[in-house]
Amino acid sequence: MTSKQQEVNSHGAERYQHVEEPSYRNVMTSYPPSPEPNQHPPFTPKSVLEAYMLAIPFGLLGFHHFYLHRPGFGVLYLFTFGLLGIGVVFDWVRLPYLVHEANNRLRNPRSAENEDKRLDDAYLLWFVFGLFGFHHFYLRNKSLGFLYFFTCGLFGLGWLVDLFRLHSVVRKTNAKHRSGLDKFEDYSLLMAYTFNLFPITGILGGQHFYLGRYFFGVAYFITFGLLGFGWFLDIFRLPVLVRRANEKVHNQKYNCPTLQKVYLDDAYILWFPFGLHGFHHFYLRRYVWGFLYHFTFGLFGIGWLVDMCRIPSLVREYNERLSMTPLIVQEPREHRTYPTTMSNPPNNGAYQTPRTGHYPTAPPTTTEPYCGTTGPHPTMTGPYPMAPPVPPIVSTPVYGYSGEVSDPPVYTEAPPPYTE
Numbered sequence: 001m002t003s004k005q006q007e008v009n010s011h012g013a014e015r016y017q018h019v020e021e022p023s024y025r026n027v028m029t030s031y032p033p034s035p036e037p038n039q040h041p042p043f044t045p046k047s048v049l050e051a052y053m054l055a056i057p058f059g060l061l062g063f064h065h066f067y068l069h070r071p072g073f074g075v076l077y078l079f080t081f082g083l084l085g086i087g088v089v090f091d092w093v094r095l096p097y098l099v100h101e102a103n104n105r106l107r108n109p110r111s112a113e114n115e116d117k118r119l120d121d122a123y124l125l126w127f128v129f130g131l132f133g134f135h136h137f138y139l140r141n142k143s144l145g146f147l148y149f150f151t152c153g154l155f156g157l158g159w160l161v162d163l164f165r166l167h168s169v170v171r172k173t174n175a176k177h178r179s180g181l182d183k184f185e186d187y188s189l190l191m192a193y194t195f196n197l198f199p200i201t202g203i204l205g206g207q208h209f210y211l212g213r214y215f216f217g218v219a220y221f222i223t224f225g226l227l228g229f230g231w232f233l234d235i236f237r238l239p240v241l242v243r244r245a246n247e248k249v250h251n252q253k254y255n256c257p258t259l260q261k262v263y264l265d266d267a268y269i270l271w272f273p274f275g276l277h278g279f280h281h282f283y284l285r286r287y288v289w290g291f292l293y294h295f296t297f298g299l300f301g302i303g304w305l306v307d308m309c310r311i312p313s314l315v316r317e318y319n320e321r322l323s324m325t326p327l328i329v330q331e332p333r334e335h336r337t338y339p340t341t342m343s344n345p346p347n348n349g350a351y352q353t354p355r356t357g358h359y360p361t362a363p364p365t366t367t368e369p370y371c372g373t374t375g376p377h378p379t380m381t382g383p384y385p386m387a388p389p390v391p392p393i394v395s396t397p398v399y400g401y402s403g404e405v406s407d408p409p410v411y412t413e414a415p416p417p418y419t420e
Helices: 003-018 048-061 063-067 071-084 086-107 119-132 134-138 142-155 157-179 189-197 199-203 206-210 214-227 229-253 264-277 279-283 287-300 302-323
Strands: none
Touching: 048 063, 048 071, 048 086, 063 071, 063 086, 071 086, 071 119, 086 119, 119 134, 119 142, 119 157, 134 142, 142 157, 142 189, 142 199, 142 206, 189 199, 189 206, 189 229, 199 206, 199 214, 199 229, 206 214, 206 229, 214 229, 214 264, 214 279, 229 264, 264 279, 264 287, 264 302, 279 287, 287 302
């Protein structure tokens, strides 16, 4: 082989080595490549100039907050005209910092700091609408927010004290939210009685707003505590209401299904003062009957009197119907293998289906409460809650023509030759 041919072959080999095979992938079944762990997703950064272009002419309507992905403040500015104009003037000074924070949220969407509350936002809400507890609602403290709302900031004293303690409140709120403790915080009986025993907050339903019973809170607010009758009875039944609210919190903490049950005492409290307007039917989700009672004054009083006797059956019927709602529990699928041949049947001809779907580990011995109880679930037979017990392996014998159990036939001789 000549030197010229060797040179041509060497160049061809190099070119062949650098040729990359085309990557074929099925676009119907494949997924786009996942980004690298340290690679940030693409985003369009927010501009300080554009933010000022929106804040100067349309700041009273909160357009710059919508632009910076702050919809809560955008809606608040829209209905309060930029916090009475004070928030707009304050935003003109701090807008570069808001743009920088918005770009950080877009650059790191999974960062834990994205949900942190800002100290300047808290002071802005405290200064403008602090007497109505807006800064406490912003800091996820609904109890103090409702208390300030009904008492005008504890008659101004709590509003003044918050001027000095707001910095520590913001720091504690951010630390609690990062740890996840704010989602499962129990309701306090002392705070509930504080709302109830103070006449203004109790008659206007502050204790029900605090416990997350918004239907009763609105009903008390528009009827002045069901004409004082419901407010008076709440003094005696408030411990029961707090216990029910804490049960819902515990069920959410341990991922247990929570049923929105109705209670007999609530139904009767709504029936007595305002049953003629169908309040108890609205509470029982019987909206057609509720409107019918509202426009006919409880079927001219006859239906209202009959409901005095049949309310227990209505409450029981609703709770039974609610308990019959199917709960979908997803269990891990078991992988089973099935034989495709009948050669060498096991167990003397008894054909059986192998089962390999046993749980991978032994049942846990934890004593953590499960749905408000201590110890493991009574029906739990594996490491998964509410898992059904594994049924035993059932062998299905092969039946002969006579109907009795017999062994499989064994052919030891050759079949006879075919003859016509």
